[in-house]
Amino acid sequence: MNDRLEIRNVSKRFTRKSGIVERGAEYIGLKAPNPVVRALDDVSLTVAQGEVVGIVGESGCGKSTLGRVVAGLLKASEGAVLFRGKRLEDMSARDAEAARLQVQMIFQDPSSSLNPRQRVHEIIGAAPLHHGLTTARELDDYVSRQMERSGLDPSMARRFPHQFSGGQRQRIGIARALAVQPDMLICDESVAALDVSIQAQILNLFLDLREQLDLTYIFISHDLSVVEHISDRVVVMYLGRVVEEAPVAELFSHPNHPYTRALLLERPSLDPVQRSFSAIEGEIPSPLSPPSGCHFHPRCPLAMERCRVERPELRSVGTRHKSACHLND
Amino acid sequence: MTALLEIKGLKTEVVSADGNVTLIADINLNLAAGEVMGLVGESGSGKSITGLSIMGLVDKPAQVTGGQILFKGQDLRKLSEREIRSIRGNRIAMIFQDPMSTLNPVLRIDTQMMEVVHAHEAISKQAAWERARDALGMVGIPSPEERLRAYPHQFSGGMRQRVAIAIALLMSPELIIADEPTTALDVTIQAQILSIVQKLARDRGTALIWITHDLSVVAGLAEKLSVMYAGRIAEQGLTADLLRRPMHPYTNGLIASLPAHNKRGSRLKQISGTTPSVANMPRGCAFHPRCASATQLCLSPPPLEPVEGRLLRCFHPVTEGALS
Ligand SMILES: Nc1ncnc2c1ncn2[C@@H]1O[C@H](COP(=O)(O)OP(=O)(O)OP(=O)(O)O)[C@@H](O)[C@H]1O
Numbered sequence: 001m002n003d004r005l006e007i008r009n010v011s012k013r014f015t016r017k018s019g020i021v022e023r024g025a026e027y028i029g030l031k032a033p034n035p036v037v038r039a040l041d042d043v044s045l046t047v048a049q050g051e052v053v054g055i056v057g058e059s060g061c062g063k064s065t066l067g068r069v070v071a072g073l074l075k076a077s078e079g080a081v082l083f084r085g086k087r088l089e090d091m092s093a094r095d096a097e098a099a100r101l102q103v104q105m106i107f108q109d110p111s112s113s114l115n116p117r118q119r120v121h122e123i124i125g126a127a128p129l130h131h132g133l134t135t136a137r138e139l140d141d142y143v144s145r146q147m148e149r150s151g152l153d154p155s156m157a158r159r160f161p162h163q164f165s166g167g168q169r170q171r172i173g174i175a176r177a178l179a180v181q182p183d184m185l186i187c188d189e190s191v192a193a194l195d196v197s198i199q200a201q202i203l204n205l206f207l208d209l210r211e212q213l214d215l216t217y218i219f220i221s222h223d224l225s226v227v228e229h230i231s232d233r234v235v236v237m238y239l240g241r242v243v244e245e246a247p248v249a250e251l252f253s254h255p256n257h258p259y260t261r262a263l264l265l266e267r268p269s270l271d272p273v274q275r276s277f278s279a280i281e282g283e284i285p286s287p288l289s290p291p292s293g294c295h296f297h298p299r300c301p302l303a304m305e306r307c308r309v310e311r312p313e314l315r316s317v318g319t320r321h322k323s324a325c326h327l328n329d
Numbered sequence: 330m331t332a333l334l335e336i337k338g339l340k341t342e343v344v345s346a347d348g349n350v351t352l353i354a355d356i357n358l359n360l361a362a363g364e365v366m367g368l369v370g371e372s373g374s375g376k377s378i379t380g381l382s383i384m385g386l387v388d389k390p391a392q393v394t395g396g397q398i399l400f401k402g403q404d405l406r407k408l409s410e411r412e413i414r415s416i417r418g419n420r421i422a423m424i425f426q427d428p429m430s431t432l433n434p435v436l437r438i439d440t441q442m443m444e445v446v447h448a449h450e451a452i453s454k455q456a457a458w459e460r461a462r463d464a465l466g467m468v469g470i471p472s473p474e475e476r477l478r479a480y481p482h483q484f485s486g487g488m489r490q491r492v493a494i495a496i497a498l499l500m501s502p503e504l505i506i507a508d509e510p511t512t513a514l515d516v517t518i519q520a521q522i523l524s525i526v527q528k529l530a531r532d533r534g535t536a537l538i539w540i541t542h543d544l545s546v547v548a549g550l551a552e553k554l555s556v557m558y559a560g561r562i563a564e565q566g567l568t569a570d571l572l573r574r575p576m577h578p579y580t581n582g583l584i585a586s587l588p589a590h591n592k593r594g595s596r597l598k599q600i601s602g603t604t605p606s607v608a609n610m611p612r613g614c615a616f617h618p619r620c621a622s623a624t625q626l627c628l629s630p631p632p633l634e635p636v637e638g639r640l641l642r643c644f645h646p647v648t649e650g651a652l653s
Pocket residue numbers: 343352370371372373374375376377378379387388389390391542606607
């Protein structure tokens with residue numbers, strides 16, 4: 001059987017487009033071409049139907065870019081994204097549109113992803129109406145059902161987003177995504193902006209929906225305890241590359257990659273004991289000029305000569321456990 | 330022994346002709362030299378207002394309307410603006426979530442740091458420069474001599490926050506109030522900053538009030554903890570006591586809802602409902618619409634009282650505990 005999603009050797013490069021004057025200057029050598037950011041650097045990943053895959057890593061490591069490529073909001077520079085074994089480019093226009101609708105994204109900031117001038121009814125109802133998932137006559141009922149399922153009171157359908165709390169606005173975003181009947185959700189830092197007590201409510205909603213609708217999730221977060229709670233499998237990224245992936249229990253009990261180990265050590269914990277904070281040395285390097293070889297080598301306590309020149313491959317180090325580190329040779 | 334900081338019945342309100350709206354009230358706390366207190370609560374619970382009130386920095390139309398802020402026995406509320414300015418940034422310093430609220434984008438780091446020193450102390454340029462260099466070194470900025478010549482935009486977010494902390498350290502303050510200084514940073518950078526401030530408190534006896542919405546950040550840092558809800562202290566005591574055996578239903582609910590305290594993949598224990606807004610405070614105990622233990626009694630306001638070595642504002646303390 002095909003995986004729900006397969007990402008095959010995907011790279012994504014960003015460059016700022018040069019204006020005509022700049023291009024002239026580049027041509028005659030007065031100006032260097034605009035720098036290239038490798039937001040994703042040869043990333044491969046599969047997600048099975050019904051699976052929850054968590055993606056963790058420091059800011060700028062490419063988590064959001066990966067999510068946006070999968071959701072079809074960005075085009076990969078190289079490589080392929082396969083939905084149930086097929087690329088969108090190889091599908092008929094109709095199938096491609098249906099496949100795209102099946103993957104919906106939920107963002108971090110509920111306020112900026114909702115149109116402030118639209119009423120909730122329209123925010124949630126516009127897309128399903130457009131795609132013929134409901135009719136104008138049945139729209140009110142349809143929207144009410146989406147709102148109820150996301151824990152919102154349908155009597156508030158005529159209100160504007162600013163009349164809701166942060167947690168409620170995130171529920172509106174979830175209701176809007178669910179309204180087009182996706183089977184896969186990409187949650188990009190979807191609880192990061194919420195208060196702890198509201199975070200728990202929204203995480204519970206994700207868990208409930210998974211059960212009711214057999215959803216597949218890509219769950220992006222910098223918060224390791226949230227990812228540990230909700231994921232079946234976890235992928236760790238560093239500067240555009242996957243450095244480790246493993247089933248959740250395995251990753252948290254037997255982390256292999258030095259970066260993963262450092263991340264786990266630095267996770268603030270609720271142990272009510274005075275602990276000493278130790279820290280990975282150094283800054284997060286710029287993705288504009290990533291270090292050579294293993295990107296992590298300037299911060300890695302175990303780095304060897306080889307790490308500076310040779311990129312480590314992502315290789316199997318156990319059952320469904322992969323890691324990209326020369327120490328495994 | 331007198332406490333370094335003692336706050337009694339602090340109240341801050343929005344003052345207007347149509348009546349006042351309370352932002353925080355009945356805030357009590359005690360801090361000795363070298364002690365670290367965590368101040369946690371949800372968005373809008375009044376954490377920042379508490380910090381700003383202590384510093385005398387609340388913006389109009391809000392204003393401190395009651396209580397005492399005793400710093401080494403002296404009530405800061407009774408000081409003139411000039412006197413308070415000589416204390417602020419000198420003996421009490423504040424660090425904000427956004428380092429750019431401390432840093433001036435168009436001035437070099439050395440200029441800014443030396444300005445702060447000279448505002449409080451008449452020493453030579455060379456001595457001020459050396460102090461700036463030492464402060465940068467203390468927060469772990471490599472090659473501080475060179476970095477002093479840089480502008481803020483040449484630093485990453487984590488480095489900028491370290492520069493802001495270095496500025497707070499320049500005058501060797503006795504108290505630092507830090508308002509979510511690591512919230513916008515990555516875990517790795519957050520850990521670096523926590524290790525710096527922890528060392529400071531231990532080595533130099535600097536007292537700290539660390540404001541955050543994230544319990545796990547202060548769990549390992551602060552020996553004392555104040556939990557705020559709706560502008561009031563709900564529970565206050567030793568961090569270890571509160572985390573092990575929370576007695577206020579809100580503290581209890583917060584701790585119980587953390588993923589770390591729930592079985593992986595299971596539904597989290599959750600506090601239902603939402604945080605009330607200042608304009609729309611429930612009467613009595615502000616937590617009662619969300620509280621499973623609420624009774625008729627809770628429709629009148631519970632006092633903040635000493636219970637089992639802590640301060641607690643609740644008529645029906647939790648007995649069984651969140652973690653059971
Ligand atoms: N100058 C002011 N005038 C009027 N109301 C204010 C003023 N400053 C803050 N408030 C209100 O006081 C309440 C407490 O605000 P405060 O900034 O202390 O919250 P907080 O606990 O720091 O929240 P957060 O976690 O979001 O930073 C909020 O309802 C806020 O809107």
